[in-house]
Amino acid sequence: xxxxxxxxxxxxxxxxxxxxxxxxxxxxxxxxxxxxxxxxxxxxxxxxxxxxxxxxxxxxxxxxxxxxxxxxxxxxxxxxxxxxxxxxxxxxxxxxxxxxxxxxxxxxxxxxxxxxxxxxxxxxxxxxxxxxxxxxxxxxxxxxxxxxxxxxxxxxxxxxxxxxxxxxxxxxxxxxxxxxxxxxxxxxxxxxxxxxxxxxxxxxxxxxxxxxxxxxxxxxxxxxxxxxxxxxxxxxxxxxxxxxxxxxxxxxxxxxxxxxxxxxxxxxxxxxxxxxxxxxxxxxxxxxxxxxxxxxxxxxxxxxxxxxxxxxxxxxxxxxxxxxxxxxxxxxxxxxxxxxxxxxxxxxxxxxxxxxxxxxxxxxxxxxxxxxxxxxxxxxxxxxxxxxxxxxxxxxxxxxxxxxxxxxxxxxxxxxxxxxxxxxxxxxxxxxxxxxxxxxxxxxxxxxxxxxxxxxxxxxxxxxxxxxxxxxxxxxxxxxxxxxxxxxxx
Numbered sequence: 001x002x003x004x005x006x007x008x009x010x011x012x013x014x015x016x017x018x019x020x021x022x023x024x025x026x027x028x029x030x031x032x033x034x035x036x037x038x039x040x041x042x043x044x045x046x047x048x049x050x051x052x053x054x055x056x057x058x059x060x061x062x063x064x065x066x067x068x069x070x071x072x073x074x075x076x077x078x079x080x081x082x083x084x085x086x087x088x089x090x091x092x093x094x095x096x097x098x099x100x101x102x103x104x105x106x107x108x109x110x111x112x113x114x115x116x117x118x119x120x121x122x123x124x125x126x127x128x129x130x131x132x133x134x135x136x137x138x139x140x141x142x143x144x145x146x147x148x149x150x151x152x153x154x155x156x157x158x159x160x161x162x163x164x165x166x167x168x169x170x171x172x173x174x175x176x177x178x179x180x181x182x183x184x185x186x187x188x189x190x191x192x193x194x195x196x197x198x199x200x201x202x203x204x205x206x207x208x209x210x211x212x213x214x215x216x217x218x219x220x221x222x223x224x225x226x227x228x229x230x231x232x233x234x235x236x237x238x239x240x241x242x243x244x245x246x247x248x249x250x251x252x253x254x255x256x257x258x259x260x261x262x263x264x265x266x267x268x269x270x271x272x273x274x275x276x277x278x279x280x281x282x283x284x285x286x287x288x289x290x291x292x293x294x295x296x297x298x299x300x301x302x303x304x305x306x307x308x309x310x311x312x313x314x315x316x317x318x319x320x321x322x323x324x325x326x327x328x329x330x331x332x333x334x335x336x337x338x339x340x341x342x343x344x345x346x347x348x349x350x351x352x353x354x355x356x357x358x359x360x361x362x363x364x365x366x367x368x369x370x371x372x373x374x375x376x377x378x379x380x381x382x383x384x385x386x387x388x389x390x391x392x393x394x395x396x397x398x399x400x401x402x403x404x405x406x407x408x409x410x411x412x413x414x415x416x417x418x419x420x421x422x423x424x425x426x427x428x429x430x431x432x433x434x435x436x437x438x439x440x441x442x443x444x445x446x447x448x449x450x451x452x453x454x455x456x457x458x459x460x461x462x463x464x465x466x467x468x469x470x471x472x473x474x475x476x477x478x479x480x481x482x483x484x485x486x487x488x489x490x
Contacts, residue, residue, distance in 0.1 A: 033191055183254055
């Protein structure tokens with residue numbers, strides 16, 4: 001298991017990263033990325049700390065120790081133990097790294113738990129996947145993924161777009177591997193990652209076979225270009241003023257594959273539309289990766305509820321009945337998310353040798369939390385009122401004695417001095433109202449797909465037969481003839 005400094009050193013490679021019209025030579029030192037990369041380093045330091053060995057690592061079949069994010073749980077107890085490690089890790093960033101290393105590791109692990117599906121498709125591709133899992137696990141890699149095609153004309157399939165290789169697809173193949181050209185999105189966390197899984201989770205149509213691929217490559221592979229969005233970290237000059245966006249802006253990027261060569265031992269699906277879907281839904285991959293996302297979100301909501309309670313304390317309104325009612329509602333909603341995560345585990349089932357979270361409970365949680373997250377943010381705004389915005393312009397104001405004296409006078413709280421009050425509300429604003437916070441609201445509403453997608457998953461996986469049997473049983477407990485006879489007898 002690598003340390004933080006080892007992970008940061010691994011990012012000093014040849015990756016072609018671009019932002020603000022310029023190529024970045026060293027992301028670990030660039031003002032748009034350096035502090036978030038340092039935060040990722042702290043994750044690896046925590047995981048590799050010998051004091052956290054039982055919490056953050058497990059013994060591999062070969063006898064070594066690996067980061068718990070790669071664990072393939074065989075029992076309910078294994079699943080719970082793994083979740084406890086992920087919760088502790090997530091607490092270091094309060095859930096604001098949506099694609100921290102545990103997310104795509106969970107996806108790859110889920111695929112491997114369904115290796116029989118890959119073997120039924122192609123034994124060579126299955127062997128490539130199994131070998132890659134071992135390689136990524138034993139090298140403690142940080143993976144991102146790109147599984148969505150550029151939006152372009154969404155009324156048309158990938159093959160029907162004006163540019164046939166707008167979407168990344170295969171342009172050539174030979175004995176050494178395949179050549180890929182085109183774009184994929186969204187490489188969230190890609191700038192901080194070692195490698196990327198490239199595939200498609202969206203339904204593909206006949207004729208889209210060149211885009212029906214799945215493979216993994218290093219982020220510095222020749223021909224791969226990383227096009228960063230605007231950096232919120234770059235605009236956050238001081239941690240005091242932007243404590244979240246200055247340190248946890250994981251970034252999102254478009255990846256462009258300029259005739260990128262991918263060796264066969266890194267290719268898991270090749271020109272097979274059905275298998276592109278099966279790799280997620282016929283294996284535990286989709287459930288396992290989104291179960292991780294719900295663990296992360298449960299921690300994040302716990303953090304936001306903590307902000308709400310602290311806001312009430314800061315404003316001296318905690319004893320107000322209406323405020324307690326609001327906080328009680330938030331607590332119930334946070335408790336619901338925690339309960340749904342626990343239910344996924346308790347209702348889990350064996351899939352061969354592995355224990356997998358319950359599929360429908362996961363999709364129920366995703367459907368509900370997509371609606372819940374904006375509501376929680378709005379509740380925080382209502383509790384805070386103008387306190388979120390009537391703050392000193394920056395930490396520099398405290399350096400001016402005259403202004404500092406006015407800050408001390410105007411930023412009063414019954415629960416904190418002026419500096420601590422400002423510090424708290426700067427944190428709350430970064431979580432709730434800043435541009436960084438707005439991006440997070442969009443992320444939580446759509447990372448699992450549009451609402452019709454998650455509702456569709458919930459529809460397909462619900463036990464309609466059991467619900468229908470209850471209705472049929474009740475209908476069968478009475479009939480018209482018996483009712484007429486009873487009426488005549490009376």
